[in-house]
Amino acid sequence: MVRPRGVAGPRHRRPLTGVGAVGRPLPHDLAATVRAGLGRGVDGAERLRGGSKKGVYRLRLDDGSTVVAYVWAEAEDYWPQAVRGADDADPLSHSSGLRLFEAAHRRLTALGVRTPRLYEVSRSGDGDGDRGADVALVEDVPGPNLEALLDADPAAARRPLERLAEVLDTLRSDTGPGVGKVALLDEHVNGHQVQHVDEHAPARTAEALVLARALADLDEAAARDTRMAAARDRLAERLHERVERVPRRARHGLVHGELGPDHVLVGADGEPVLIDIEGLMRFDVEWEHAFLRIRFGTHYELLRPRGLDEHRLALYDLAMRLSLVAGPLRLLDGGFPDRAGMLAIVEHNLRAALAAAATAWRDPKGAPSPLSRAAAPGAATPG
Structure with a gap:
């Protein structure tokens, strides 16, 4: 068994149902999962900040070591039910x-991409652990996340950034046909055969999926904010201008899906360690880089x-803004x-x-937009 990380600290027992770092009670019997999987007792727990889809807890074990518990349960997911119930095929x-x-x-482990080591899982309904939650016990990686390191010491963050660039190259190079979440594209998930998505359907192209989502995000944002409502038609036109220039692509790399610096831990050896990996998918890598450019x-x-592909980047950057x-x-x-x-991110x-709505289209490769040409030969579409 891989041993959890050892830490120094007091050895008094605290209840797991105490209050965590964000002031909410800890509702899960994580001690049962630890006892069944690692053979240890638990002296204390701390709820870590930031998770919106799952609970993340640092557990201090009775031998002084620590592990992190990921908890997927109804009470741990802040997103509205309509969002949570979406089809994983998208x-x-x-x-x-x-x-x-x-x-x-x-998949990441097979590629040699570091992510916290997995010690144990407990599924809802198993004999051990919490019947209302799925739990994974993973390595507690020492050190800061990359966001904190960039703020505190940009020079020290350079090497982890360079290594992260190598990780991105590894993911980009692992190409295959079609788009979709890794769990659905794999032939076997937890030992069960799954149906492959139809990667040849026109609606399944990456750019078509992004456009559909961006238009839905635009409609929702326009319904909530008068500024977005006033710019709605111009933003829709900008999206269509961009998608017209995107060529078809037969193969796609792997992308994390939400790779901000807060989702990269920096190990003691300076290596980047990816977390919040559930969204790993085969997709246009430009989607990842549109997000990276915003966040880094x-x-x-x-x-x-x-x-x-600069045309994809132009489309995906605007779509990402609407998503955010x-x-x-x-x-x-x-x-x-x-x-x-969250409101600061929105603003x-x-x-x-x-x-983007107020800026006339400028093709990243220098050619005029086909929509602009149709509106007035030789003139840009009015912003």
Whole structure:
């Protein structure tokens, strides 16, 4: 058995049903899962901040070591039920659950991409553990996340960023036909045969899926904010201008799906360790890089590879902005505690989307938009 990480600290017992870091009670009998899987008792638990789809707890064991528990349960998911109930066949749908986590963990491990080591799983309804939750016990990786390191010491973060660029190259190089979540594209998930998605259907192309989602996000944002409502038609036109220029693609790499610096831990050896991996999917890597460019800001240049399709980036950047307006607003419908933080994300990306609406189309490769040519030969579409 791989041993949990050892830590120094007091050896007094605290109840697992105490209050965690965000002030909510710890509702799950995690001690039973630890006892069944690791043969240890639990002295204390701390709820870690940030999770919106699952609970994340640091558990202190009776030998002084620590593990992290991921808990997928109704009470741990802040997203509205309509979002949670989306079909996993849509690669851009809500990505949560032990099944998706295990499939992603297997794939990343096989590729040599670091993610916290998996010690034990407990499924809802098993004889051991909490019958109302799925649980995974994983390595407690020492060190900060990459976001904290970039803030505290950008020079020290350079090497982890360079290694993360290598990880992204590894994921990009693992190509295959079709798009979809890794759990559905694998031939076997937890020993059961699953039906492959039809990667040849026109509606299953990455750009078609992104466009459909972006238009839905735009409609939702317009219904919630008068500024977005006023720009709705222009933003829809910008999306269609961009998608017209995207060529078909037969093969796709792997993408994490939400790879911000807060989803990269930095191990003691300086290696990047990916977390929140449930959304791992085969998709256009430009979708990942649109998000990376937003989240890493000036540090993104260390992550940018050669050969990205600029037309895809143009489409996906705008679609990502709309997603980062509508998505946080949906999350707040579910009672997420950091309301101010989510509203700041909304405002930042709303302003970026409005700027795109007000800017006449400029093809990233220098050619005029086909919609612009149709409106007035030789003239840009009015913004």
